[in-house]
Amino acid sequence: MPVLIAKIALSAATFAIDKPYDYLIPAELAELSPGVRVIVPFGAGNRRTEGIVLAVETAENLDKRLKSILACLDEEPVLTDEGIRTALWMRERWFCTVYDAVRAMLPAGLYYALQDCYRLADGIEKEAALEAAGRSKYERQVVELVSVRQSGLEAAQIREAFGTKDPGPALRSLLGKGVLALETSAARGVGDKTEKLISLAIPPEEALAQVTPKRKTAPLRYAVVELLAGIGEAAVKEVCYFTGAANATIRSLEKSGLVTITEQEVFRRAGPDHVEPAGPVKLNREQDAAFQGLNAMAEAGTAAVALLYGVTGSGKTQVYLRLIEETLKRGKTALTLVPEIALTPQLMAIYTAHFGDEVAVLHSSLRAGERYDEWKRIRTGKAQVVIGTRSAVFAPLERLGLVILDEEQEGSYKSENVPRYHARDVAKYRAQRNGALLVLGSATPSVETMYHARQGDYRLFTLARRYNERELPAVFLADMKEELQAGNTSPLSLPLRQALEENLKRGEQSILFLNRRGASRMVTCVHCGQVPSCPRCSAYLTYHSANHRLMCHYCGHSEPMPDSCPDCGGALEFVGAGTQRVEETLKELFPDVEVMRMDADTVTASQSHEKLLARFREERIPILVGTQMVAKGLDFENVTLVGVISADQGLYLDDYRAGERTFSLITQVVGRAGRGSKAGRAIIQTFTPENDVITAAARQDYDHFYEQEIGLRKVRNCPPFSSFFVITVSGAEEGQTLRVCAMLRDTLLGWLGAEPYRGFSCQVLGPAPAAITKVNNRYRYRLTLMAENIRLFRALVAHLVRCAQADRKNRGVSITADIDPMN
DNA sequence: AGCACGCCGACT
DNA sequence: GTCGGCGTGCTC
Numbered sequence: 001m002p003v004l005i006a007k008i009a010l011s012a013a014t015f016a017i018d019k020p021y022d023y024l025i026p027a028e029l030a031e032l033s034p035g036v037r038v039i040v041p042f043g044a045g046n047r048r049t050e051g052i053v054l055a056v057e058t059a060e061n062l063d064k065r066l067k068s069i070l071a072c073l074d075e076e077p078v079l080t081d082e083g084i085r086t087a088l089w090m091r092e093r094w095f096c097t098v099y100d101a102v103r104a105m106l107p108a109g110l111y112y113a114l115q116d117c118y119r120l121a122d123g124i125e126k127e128a129a130l131e132a133a134g135r136s137k138y139e140r141q142v143v144e145l146v147s148v149r150q151s152g153l154e155a156a157q158i159r160e161a162f163g164t165k166d167p168g169p170a171l172r173s174l175l176g177k178g179v180l181a182l183e184t185s186a187a188r189g190v191g192d193k194t195e196k197l198i199s200l201a202i203p204p205e206e207a208l209a210q211v212t213p214k215r216k217t218a219p220l221r222y223a224v225v226e227l228l229a230g231i232g233e234a235a236v237k238e239v240c241y242f243t244g245a246a247n248a249t250i251r252s253l254e255k256s257g258l259v260t261i262t263e264q265e266v267f268r269r270a271g272p273d274h275v276e277p278a279g280p281v282k283l284n285r286e287q288d289a290a291f292q293g294l295n296a297m298a299e300a301g302t303a304a305v306a307l308l309y310g311v312t313g314s315g316k317t318q319v320y321l322r323l324i325e326e327t328l329k330r331g332k333t334a335l336t337l338v339p340e341i342a343l344t345p346q347l348m349a350i351y352t353a354h355f356g357d358e359v360a361v362l363h364s365s366l367r368a369g370e371r372y373d374e375w376k377r378i379r380t381g382k383a384q385v386v387i388g389t390r391s392a393v394f395a396p397l398e399r400l401g402l403v404i405l406d407e408e409q410e411g412s413y414k415s416e417n418v419p420r421y422h423a424r425d426v427a428k429y430r431a432q433r434n435g436a437l438l439v440l441g442s443a444t445p446s447v448e449t450m451y452h453a454r455q456g457d458y459r460l461f462t463l464a465r466r467y468n469e470r471e472l473p474a475v476f477l478a479d480m481k482e483e484l485q486a487g488n489t490s491p492l493s494l495p496l497r498q499a500l501e502e503n504l505k506r507g508e509q510s511i512l513f514l515n516r517r518g519a520s521r522m523v524t525c526v527h528c529g530q531v532p533s534c535p536r537c538s539a540y541l542t543y544h545s546a547n548h549r550l551m552c553h554y555c556g557h558s559e560p561m562p563d564s565c566p567d568c569g570g571a572l573e574f575v576g577a578g579t580q581r582v583e584e585t586l587k588e589l590f591p592d593v594e595v596m597r598m599d600a601d602t603v604t605a606s607q608s609h610e611k612l613l614a615r616f617r618e619e620r621i622p623i624l625v626g627t628q629m630v631a632k633g634l635d636f637e638n639v640t641l642v643g644v645i646s647a648d649q650g651l652y653l654d655d656y657r658a659g660e661r662t663f664s665l666i667t668q669v670v671g672r673a674g675r676g677s678k679a680g681r682a683i684i685q686t687f688t689p690e691n692d693v694i695t696a697a698a699r700q701d702y703d704h705f706y707e708q709e710i711g712l713r714k715v716r717n718c719p720p721f722s723s724f725f726v727i728t729v730s731g732a733e734e735g736q737t738l739r740v741c742a743m744l745r746d747t748l749l750g751w752l753g754a755e756p757y758r759g760f761s762c763q764v765l766g767p768a769p770a771a772i773t774k775v776n777n778r779y780r781y782r783l784t785l786m787a788e789n790i791r792l793f794r795a796l797v798a799h800l801v802r803c804a805q806a807d808r809k810n811r812g813v814s815i816t817a818d819i820d821p822m823n
Numbered sequence: 824a825g826c827a828c829g830c831c832g833a834c835t
Numbered sequence: 836g837t838c839g840g841c842g843t844g845c846t847c
Contacts, residue, residue, distance in 0.1 A: 021847040
């Protein structure tokens with residue numbers, strides 16, 4: 001008798017054991033189709049696990065050993081066939097499990113939280129249950145707990161009652177005896193972002209009276225209560241930030257009844273601005289030429305990739321819009337990806353203006369419900385145009401005809417957590433499968449992309465003229481070495497200071513720009529040179545003026561800023577030119593001038609950076625200092641001066657992409673400045689004014705930069721000439737971590753010497769400690785393999801990782817692999 | 824990674 | 836008996 005069998009990818013499967021598992025489809029689920037999620041028993045303990053059906057098959061002879069699917073979670077498939085294929089491809093391509101990929105593809109609002117609920121089995125009374133439990137004290141405890149309520153008890157509550165002791169064995173034993181019944185329910189809609197709020201549960205005086213006696217021994221408890229007494233209700237996160245209290249402290253305060261914690265949904269979305277429908281798109285001759293070429297490619301219906309290389313301000317957006325219009329006319333759908341939604345609000349507004357309700361927007365600051373709604377609109381075909389950030393590359397569009405990746409060189413397209421995919425590659429894969437056109441747009445294309453374009457793999461379209469023929473600002477390189485020799489240790493050079501003064505006199509606005517990496521601010525002792533570092537990480541602590549504390553950016557540790565050096569008592573001094581330091585310097589120089597600072601610290605939920613920028617423009621605040629996010633303000637009419645504080649920051653890092661990043665950053669800052677009718681100026685501060693990357697960027701000379709860079713890449717065998725495979729080993733014990741890493745290298749070298757890998761070109765570097773060796777008390781060592789990114793070699797790396805993970809000797813260490821990581 | 828299973832010694 | 840600890844092997 002034939003039976004139905006489902007191939008299922010499981011959430012509980014780790015990378016080492018991930019594969020499609022076979023389960024029997026029970027009669028009541030006979031309609032089950034691929035793409036729906038199910039609950040299945042897995043492992044020796046039959047723990048409930050979420051999975052997704054990859055395929056349904058019929059088998060003639062029933063294999064007795066197959067387990068059955070317990071329940072189905074979706075009425076309709078949440079993944080299309082293409083989605084399933086993409087997930088399978090991602091496992092092979094990015095060293096993740098199929099379910100890791102599935103998780104990345106689905107909107108948060110679709111997540112289920114599985115909840116196990118234990119109750120006495122039907123027809124079993126408490127007495128009988130106790131008897132069955134026999135003399136086992138834990139089993140008796142479980143029976144006592146569970147029999148309180150007819151409906152039974154959630155697993156989490158039983159675990160809580162047991163404290164540190166694991167109730168698992170007792171529960172399983174009782175389950176086996178038939179005394180207990182287990183029901184697994186799937187609760188939906190847990191994905192919404194909530195924020196925990198904390199407030200005093202008792203009057204402030206009383207609370208203070210309770211904690212004051214132990215002020216010396218429990219300073220954090222005191223600090224939290226004191227803060228709350230002053231401000232009333234606050235977010236737990238903020239309270240931790242300002243006092244340095246850990247979550248444990250907060251919980252203990254809650255337990256002692258001093259504070260109460262409530263959860264509230266976070267509303268982060270700025271209301272959708274109402275946009276007037278836009279008129280037809282007009283293209284100039286150059287844009288039209290690019291459009292015609294691209295459109296012909298899209299129309300052909302065969303998969304292809306094109307690079308639209310258009311200098312800043314050349315009007316790539318209009319070309320996108322025309323291409324999308326034509327794609328829609330052909331009855332196909334279009335997907336546009338942008339690096340960070342926060343940096344491209346205009347693009348969204350423009351899309352909405354052109355395509356109205358047909359546009360769906362997907363990005364991280366949407367609430368789970370909104371994201372889910374947008375996802376549904378796409379899934380049901382109501383939205384045919386999608387714009388969004390990295391994960392929007394998985395938008396469930398059918399009949400995909402066009403994919404646009406704007407600012408394709410941006411690093412944010414690469415995911416930093418599992419699955420560590422690159423949206424560009426996923427986009428390429430989807431375009432390939434759909435016979436769609438992928439357009440990579442950029443003013444400063446990544447070296448890899450330009451290489452492919454020049455090789456003829458991608459068609460190249462160029463927009464060389466600035467829209468409206470606007471003039472570039474005059475660029476001046478300020479030599480910071482000279483400044484230093486002249487005794488100027490402030491972050492502002494003399495030329496920049498003079499330019500600022502002139503702008504202030506003329507009533508024009510200025511923007512000072514800091515590289516992100518230069519944004520942090522360390523503290524050092526003038527006497528002994530000590531720099532306070534994190535106790536859990538091998539990283540220096542950074543000073544935050546908002547709470548006057550030293551914080552670790554890797555693990556979140558924080559401590560109060562000491563008055564003097566903890567080691568020798570010497571005076572402490574700030575190093576590095578963070579935005580805060582620049583702001584303070586400006587305030588000293590121009591005491592009566594308002595300075596606005598914009599960085600991760602000042603941009604919060606209520607002070608979104610659009611709001612800050614709007615204020616900057618409307619109130620004509622003379623000077624704006626900030627990181628990347630200030631770039632948008634450069635378009636403003638009254639901004640006539642832009643200063644790049646530390647152009648070198650990040651340029652001399654041990655990273656082959658450093659040059660590319662610096663070039664892109666400076667080029668865009670300069671290219672955007674002086675958009676108005678008044679002539680603009682740009683001052684770039686650098687310690688190495690002769691550096692090729694910096695001078696090329698000042699001239700807006702991409703070709704020169706590219707020629708230099710591709711030569712370097714070739715010599716060093718960096719992408720696009722090879723790929724970096726980085727295997728990271730991390731563990732609590734440094735010796736073991738290093739040993740495992742070395743063992744991996746030896747195994748790999750052994751394999752590379754044998755068939756079928758003999759002769760395959762692969763450079764093996766390491767084991768080397770990661771840039772931040774210790775994070776959260778775990779040591780990290782890595783192997784770097786430089787090799788061609790082909791299936792055969794990926795299979796080898798995957799096999800290596802799987803073997804190492806399965807090895808009992810490597811317990812306690814985690815082993816992961818990544819391709820072309822961003823740091 | 825979980826989890827069972829088998830084995831051992833300790834407690835009572 | 837029961838409990839805790841630990842090594843080994845499998846997950847449809």
